[in-house]
Amino acid sequence: RKEVEQDPGPFNVPEGATVAFNCTYSNSASQSFFWYRQDCRKEPKLLMSVYSSGNEDGRFTAQLNRASQYISLLIRDSKLSDSATYLCVVKKFSGGSNYKLTFGKGTLLTVNP
Amino acid sequence: GAVVSQHPSWVICKSGTSVKIECRSLDFQATTMFWYRQFPKQSLMLMATSNEGSKATYEQGVEKDKFLINHASLTLSTLTVTSAHPEDSSFYICSAAPPPPEGRGELFFGEGSRLTVL
Numbered sequence: 042r043k044e045v046e047q048d049p050g051p052f053n054v055p056e057g058a059t060v061a062f063n064c065t066y067s068n069s070a071s072q073s074f075f076w077y078r079q080d081c082r083k084e085p086k087l088l089m090s091v092y093s094s095g096n097e098d099g100r101f102t103a104q105l106n107r108a109s110q111y112i113s114l115l116i117r118d119s120k121l122s123d124s125a126t127y128l129c130v131v132k133k134f135s136g137g138s139n140y141k142l143t144f145g146k147g148t149l150l151t152v153n154p
Numbered sequence: 155g156a157v158v159s160q161h162p163s164w165v166i167c168k169s170g171t172s173v174k175i176e177c178r179s180l181d182f183q184a185t186t187m188f189w190y191r192q193f194p195k196q197s198l199m200l201m202a203t204s205n206e207g208s209k210a211t212y213e214q215g216v217e218k219d220k221f222l223i224n225h226a227s228l229t230l231s232t233l234t235v236t237s238a239h240p241e242d243s244s245f246y247i248c249s250a251a252p253p254p255p256e257g258r259g260e261l262f263f264g265e266g267s268r269l270t271v272l
Contacts, residue, residue: 045197084247084263085198128197139203142188142261146197 042067047129047145055153058119062148064112064129073132074105076114078125079147085128088114119152126150157181158250160264167238168272174234175267177248183228184250188261189221192245204231204248238271245269 047064054060066074074091089096091103091112102115112129129145159178167173177187185206190198202223203211210223222234235242247266 082245082266082268084266086263087260090260139186141200141203143200144190144198146195 044068044143045129045131045145047127048148049146051149051151053151053153054119056119056121058152059115059117060119060150061116062114062127062129062150064114064145066110066112066129066131066143068131068133068143069107069110071110071131071133074112075130075132076101076103076112077128077130077144079128080125085144088127116150119150121152121154124150124152157252157262158248158264160248160267162267163265164268164270166270166272169239170237172234172236173238173269174232175246175248175269177231177233177250177264179229179250179252182250182252184231185228185253187225187231187248187250189223189231189233190247190249192247192266198247201233201246206231235269238269240271243269243271 045066052060076088077085078088079085089098089103091105093105095104100117104113126147126149128147131143132140134140159180161176165173187204189201191201192198200213201216204223204225206225206228212218220236225231245266245268248264249261251261
């Protein structure tokens with residue numbers, strides 16, 4: 042089983058739609074979770090961290106279920122500018138201040154006019 | 155503005171030559187930097203962790219003699235792809251996180267370097 046698995050997509054949705062992405066991770070010792078966004082041929086950029094209690098940032102809502110080792114991202118009222126690849130990222134500390142980030146393969150979203 | 159800067163953005167080289175990629179942390183000192191590689195439609199794969207003043211830690215399957223990492227200062231890490239071959243063509247990205255108290259754990263990425271080996 043891969044360390045981080047995501048819906049491969051692609052997701053094609055109209056503007057204004059609500060879309061949800063799922064992600065599962067295999068290592069129960071993982072400690073922090075993030076969603077990054079990567080535009081074509083660009084570097085990833087942090088979209089939001091994911092907290093156990095769930096968190097919201099404008100149109101974006103992230104959820105974490107540690108028992109199921111499952112993370113989700115919900116985008117409401119999608120915009121054309123939301124078109125990108127969304128990466129699920131899991132962070133695990135390996136001793137002291139050392140840590141490792143593991144990236145999912147990403148889910149491609151295209152928002153159509 | 156960019157927190158981590160990478161150079162060059164694009165490089166095309168002949169097979170057998172060596173290519174150096176620089177990664178700089180701007181406005182903060184990074185004792186640790188990470189080097190990733192991303193092939194088309196694949197996830198970012200960690201290649202190595204660059205440690206200032208000591209040897210880099212390489213991930214399994216990454217040849218340390220082929221991918222030379224130097225982290226000589228707190229703001230600069232370099233990755234040299236030695237004797238590059240077409241299969242080394244990829245998108246190489248570095249990253250670093252501002253240490254506490256400035257940082258909250260967020261990892262910032264350089265703009266990436268797209269290497270094409272002919």
